[in-house]
Amino acid sequence: MAAVIGDPVRHSLSPAIMNAAFAAAGLDCVFVALEVAAGQGVEAVRAMRSLHLMGLSVTTPHKADVAAAVDSVTPGASALGGVNCVWWEGDRLVGDSTDGDGCCDALEADDVPLAGARVAVLGAGPAARSIVAALDRRGVSEIVIVNRTVERAAKAAALAPRSARIGLAEEISQVDLVINATSVGMGVSGGIAVDPRFIRSGQVVLDIVYHPLLTPFLAAASERGARTLDGIGMLVGQAAIAFSHWTRMEAPILVMRAAALAGLPAR
Ligand code: NAP
Numbered sequence: 069m070a071a072v073i074g075d076p077v078r079h080s081l082s083p084a085i086m087n088a089a090f091a092a093a094g095l096d097c098v099f100v101a102l103e104v105a106a107g108q109g110v111e112a113v114r115a116m117r118s119l120h121l122m123g124l125s126v127t128t129p130h131k132a133d134v135a136a137a138v139d140s141v142t143p144g145a146s147a148l149g150g151v152n153c154v155w156w157e158g159d160r161l162v163g164d165s166t167d168g169d170g171c172c173d174a175l176e177a178d179d180v181p182l183a184g185a186r187v188a189v190l191g192a193g194p195a196a197r198s199i200v201a202a203l204d205r206r207g208v209s210e211i212v213i214v215n216r217t218v219e220r221a222a223k224a225a226a227l228a229p230r231s232a233r234i235g236l237a238e239e240i241s242q243v244d245l246v247i248n249a250t251s252v253g254m255g256v257s258g259g260i261a262v263d264p265r266f267i268r269s270g271q272v273v274l275d276i277v278y279h280p281l282l283t284p285f286l287a288a289a290s291e292r293g294a295r296t297l298d299g300i301g302m303l304v305g306q307a308a309i310a311f312s313h314w315t316r317m318e319a320p321i322l323v324m325r326a327a328a329l330a331g332l333p334a335r
Contacts, residue, residue, distance in 0.1 A: 069119070070097065070314055073104040073112045073134075074127035081331045082125055085307045088327035092320040097122065109133030113161065116154065123314035124154040125307075131165075131194070138163040144205075147227055148197055152306065155313035164313075167195055168202025170306025171247070171276065177305075177321070178297055180245060180272050182206040188240040189213050190261045191250035192220035195276060197227055199249055204228035212239050214262060215250075237262040246289070248275040253283035260285045269293025276302050281332065300328050 072082045078101065086099035104112045109130030114137070116124050126134045131150030135141050138151065139160040145151045151163030172182060185208045189196050192215040203211055204227070211228055212235035215221035225232040240246050240262060252261040254277045264285065267273060273289035278299030286296045308319035 069121055070099045070123040070125070071102045071121060072099070072125035072127060073102050073109070073130055075103055075105055075129060077101045077103050077127060080127070081303065081328050082307065084327045084331035085304065085324045086311065089307070089311050089320050089324050092323040093315065093317055095315060095317075097315075104130060106130075107133075110137040113137035113154070117161070122156070123310060125310055126150075126152050126154065126163075135163055144168075144201055147201060148194070150194065153310045153313060155310075164309075165198050166306040166309040167302065168198035168200070169205075170304075170309055171199050171274075171302040172202045172206050172305075173308070174301030174305035175245070175272075175274065175297070176206075178301060180297075182208050182245075184209050185245055186210045186243040187212070187245045187247065188235065188243045189224070190240075190246070190248045191215055192217070192224040193249070193251070196249035197224045199247060199276075200224050200232055201227045204231050210243070212243060214240065238266055241266045241268055243271070245272045245274070246294075248273075248277065248283070248285050251277065253277045253285050254279060258284045260288060264288035264292060267292045267294050271295070272297065274301075275299055278303060279332065281329075300325060300332075304328055 080101045090097040106129045135151045142164040145165040148165045153166045154163045211232040213221045221234045250261040252259045267289045271294045273294045274297040275283045275286045276299040281298050290296045304324045311319040
């Protein structure tokens with residue numbers, strides 16, 4: 069058994085994605101969502117040890133607590149201050165932050181080259197920071213971080229001193245790839261984080277918000293001739309990394325994406 073812990077977690081797509089992957093791989097495994105109250109993350113890791121759970125996905129508000137409770141964390145997760153994935157290495161629990169690598173894996177699988185690319189990241193929350201760090205590891209040439217609160221943008225830029233700097237919204241017209249990693253556009257309230265007039269044809273625009281799948285930002289970018297990608301790729305990308313850590317098998321990505329899309333309307 070593997071599980072995702074969080075609060076709230078009831079609407080997570082992870083059980084649909086992971087159970088489809090386990091079934092496709094012919095594994096006798098099950099994945100469940102467990103609502104764990106704030107402050108109980110350390111207890112949940114203790115339970116993982118005693119119950120011998122094969123793996124744990126971790127979401128808000130437990131990422132930092134779980135990072136402190138496992139036996140080791142990767143350098144990347146240590147810099148970010150939290151983990152979203154826990155697995156066993158022998159009798160030790162290891163934690164990593166896989167959102168950024170999941171995003172980069174999805175981009176590369178969609179034939180978006182990252183090495184040498186100029187990228188704008190909108191936002192500086194946990195998701196944006198994870199993406200900035202991963203983009204730097206993949207060898208992008210420049211990351212322009214555009215965020216409402218400059219202090220948070222500076223913290224994000226500090227994760228990738230080689231390539232990242234704080235920038236202005238109008239600078240996004242100069243890059244190859246634009247990633248919305250703010251929460252703007254989520255749910256029915258909609259909204260767009262930056263003026264889409266700065267988007268031009270020939271660019272790739274990814275919105276990591278996946279509810280709705282077609283955000284107002286993606287719709288506007290598509291109208292301006294950009295190639296658009298939705299947030300399901302990143303969601304499946306990080307789930308695929310977790311699947312491989314837990315099972316030591318290659319993840320059935322297409323099955324996982326189909327399960328995520330099928331699960332979306334039910335949320
Ligand atoms: P978060 O901590 O809430 O980050 C919020 C970010 O959005 C901050 O940079 C914030 O700017 C900005 N923001 C919020 N409201 C804004 C507004 N009205 N105008 C301009 N900027 C605004 O969230 P997160 O955990 O980083 O996640 C961000 C989004 O990504 C969420 O919608 C989440 O669901 C989604 N996500 C998707 C995946 C995936 O797999 N596809 C994975 C993780 C997260 P300030 O710093 O100025 O407040």
